[in-house]
Amino acid sequence: MTAFDDLMAFQRETSALGQIAGRLGWDQETVMPRGAAAQRAEEMAAIEAVLHSRRAHPQVAEWLEQAAPQDEVGQAQIREIRRAFDRAVKVPADLATAIARVTSAAQGKWAQARADEDVSAFLPVLEEVVSLKRQEGQALAQGGDIYDAMVEDYEPYTTGAQIAAIFDEMRPRLVALRAAVLERPSPAALRGSFSELDQMRLSQKLAVAFGYDLNRGRVDKAVHPFSSGSGSDVRITTRTVEGDPFNCFYSTIHEVGHAAYEQGIDPAFALSPLGRGVSMGVHESQSRIYENQLGRSRAFTGWLFDQMTEVFGDFGIADADAFYGTANRVHNGYIRTEADEVQYNLHIMLRFDLERALMAGDLQVADLEAAWNDRFYADFGYAVDKPSNGCLQDVHWSVGLFGYFPTYSLGNVYAGCLYQALRPAVPQLDDQLASGDTSGATGWLRENVQKFGGLYAPRDTIARASGIEPGPDPLLSYLEAKFGDLYDL
Structure with a gap:
C-alpha cells in the first residue's frame, strides 16, 4: 500500500x-x-x-x-x-x-x-x-473576507465580489425584460383543486421521465424540497399544494436534476472527493436546465398537458399552446422556488446582499425582517404580506448555509451556457421532448457534465461542456428570446 x-x-x-x-x-x-x-x-x-x-x-x-x-x-x-x-x-x-x-x-x-x-x-x-x-x-x-470563506464551501474558487459583478451585469437586462413582460396581457393561471395523491403519482412519473433511477432513490415529501445523498442512494423530496400542482411537478423535476447528477457520476469515483457534484453552482445548472430549458419548453409542456388531462380531466386550460403560456407565466409572487424564470434571479440577488451583510456584521439579525421587507418592496414593488412569504420562506439560513444562495443564479448562468451547446448537439430535441423523452438531453448532460463529478473545477467543468467561458449572456439571450416570443414583445 x-x-x-x-x-x-x-x-x-x-x-x-x-x-x-x-x-x-x-x-x-x-x-x-x-x-x-x-x-x-x-x-x-x-x-x-x-x-x-x-x-x-x-x-x-x-x-x-x-x-x-x-x-x-x-x-x-x-x-x-x-x-x-x-x-x-x-x-x-x-x-x-x-x-x-x-x-x-x-x-x-x-x-x-x-x-x-x-x-x-x-x-x-x-x-x-x-x-x-x-x-x-x-x-x-x-x-x-468572511463571506468569501463561506462561498468556498459551495462554489470553490469564487469570491463574493466576482458574484456581485455577474449580478450587476445581469440585473439591468432582467429588470428591463420584466418591465416589458408585465405590460403585456398575462396567460391564464391554473385554477381548481388537484388531489395530493394524483400529484404525487404524476410527480413520480415525471421523475422517471427525466432519468431518475428509483432503484437507487426515492421520492418523499418535505416542507422545503431537497435532494440528498450520492452514488447508490440519492433521495429527493417534493411538496404538494392543492391548488398549484406546478409546485409539486417542477420541484420534482428540479430535484431530479440534482439527483441525476449524483447518480450519473462515474461509479469509480464513489465515496471519494470526486464522487459528488463539484459545486452547488454546477449542481444547480443541472436542476435548473432540467426544470426550465427542458421542463418548461414548449415541446415538453405539450406532453405534460396531455399527462395532466389524463390524470385530472379538464382543468380549465384550453390546449397545449395555452398551457405553455400558463407554465411560463410571469407574475407577481413572493416565493423564490415558485418564481418564473424572468424574476427568479432577482429573488437570489436580494438574499445574496442580505446574507453578505449579515456575515460582514453590517446587518443585525434583529433587523433582518425589516431589511428583507424593505428590499423586497424596492425590488418588486409590493409589500411582503406575511413572514412565510418573506424572511421565513427558505430553510437555508436556519441550517447555516450562508454562501449557498448565489449558487442558484450561478447555476442559471451555467445552464444557459450548457443549453446553448446542447441544442445543436441534440438536433431532434424538440421532437423527443414532445413525446416525453428527455434522454437525448439528459444523456448529453450526463456525458458532458455529470459523469465527471468533481474531477474538474466548477468553471472548467462548464467550459469543457459548453465550449465557452461561462458568463451570463447565453442565459439572458435565452430568456429574452423565449419571453419575447411568448409575450409578443
Whole structure:
C-alpha cells in the first residue's frame, strides 16, 4: 500500500460517515418524529465531531506530503482532499460540533416559526447560527473576507465580489425584460383543486421521465424540497399544494436534476472527493436546465398537458399552446422556488446582499425582517404580506448555509451556457421532448457534465461542456428570446 492508497482508504471511510450524516438530515426533514428534535441535534453533533476529527487528522497531512499520483484522477483527488484538509484544520473542533448541534435544532424551530408566522420565535436561534458561522468564517478567512470563506464551501474558487459583478451585469437586462413582460396581457393561471395523491403519482412519473433511477432513490415529501445523498442512494423530496400542482411537478423535476447528477457520476469515483457534484453552482445548472430549458419548453409542456388531462380531466386550460403560456407565466409572487424564470434571479440577488451583510456584521439579525421587507418592496414593488412569504420562506439560513444562495443564479448562468451547446448537439430535441423523452438531453448532460463529478473545477467543468467561458449572456439571450416570443414583445 502506498501513501496515496492509504489516504484514499481513509477518505472512503470518511465519505461513508458523511453519507450517514446526510441520511440523518434526510430523516429529520421527512419522517422523524417532532419530539426527537433535541436528541437528533445531539446525534448530528456527535457525528460531526467524528467527521471533523477525521478531516483534520494529522495523518492526512503526512499522506498528502507523501502521495504522488501520476494520473489526472489521482491528482484531482489530492487537490480536493488537500482543499478540505486545509479548511478543516482552521476550524476548532468544538466550533464545528456546536454548529452541527445548533443548526439541527434551528431547523425545527424555523419550521415551527414558519408555520406560526412568528419571526420572533426564530430570531434567537438564528442569532446563534449567525454568530457561530461568523466565527467559522473568521477562522477560515484568516483575516480575509468572511463571506468569501463561506462561498468556498459551495462554489470553490469564487469570491463574493466576482458574484456581485455577474449580478450587476445581469440585473439591468432582467429588470428591463420584466418591465416589458408585465405590460403585456398575462396567460391564464391554473385554477381548481388537484388531489395530493394524483400529484404525487404524476410527480413520480415525471421523475422517471427525466432519468431518475428509483432503484437507487426515492421520492418523499418535505416542507422545503431537497435532494440528498450520492452514488447508490440519492433521495429527493417534493411538496404538494392543492391548488398549484406546478409546485409539486417542477420541484420534482428540479430535484431530479440534482439527483441525476449524483447518480450519473462515474461509479469509480464513489465515496471519494470526486464522487459528488463539484459545486452547488454546477449542481444547480443541472436542476435548473432540467426544470426550465427542458421542463418548461414548449415541446415538453405539450406532453405534460396531455399527462395532466389524463390524470385530472379538464382543468380549465384550453390546449397545449395555452398551457405553455400558463407554465411560463410571469407574475407577481413572493416565493423564490415558485418564481418564473424572468424574476427568479432577482429573488437570489436580494438574499445574496442580505446574507453578505449579515456575515460582514453590517446587518443585525434583529433587523433582518425589516431589511428583507424593505428590499423586497424596492425590488418588486409590493409589500411582503406575511413572514412565510418573506424572511421565513427558505430553510437555508436556519441550517447555516450562508454562501449557498448565489449558487442558484450561478447555476442559471451555467445552464444557459450548457443549453446553448446542447441544442445543436441534440438536433431532434424538440421532437423527443414532445413525446416525453428527455434522454437525448439528459444523456448529453450526463456525458458532458455529470459523469465527471468533481474531477474538474466548477468553471472548467462548464467550459469543457459548453465550449465557452461561462458568463451570463447565453442565459439572458435565452430568456429574452423565449419571453419575447411568448409575450409578443
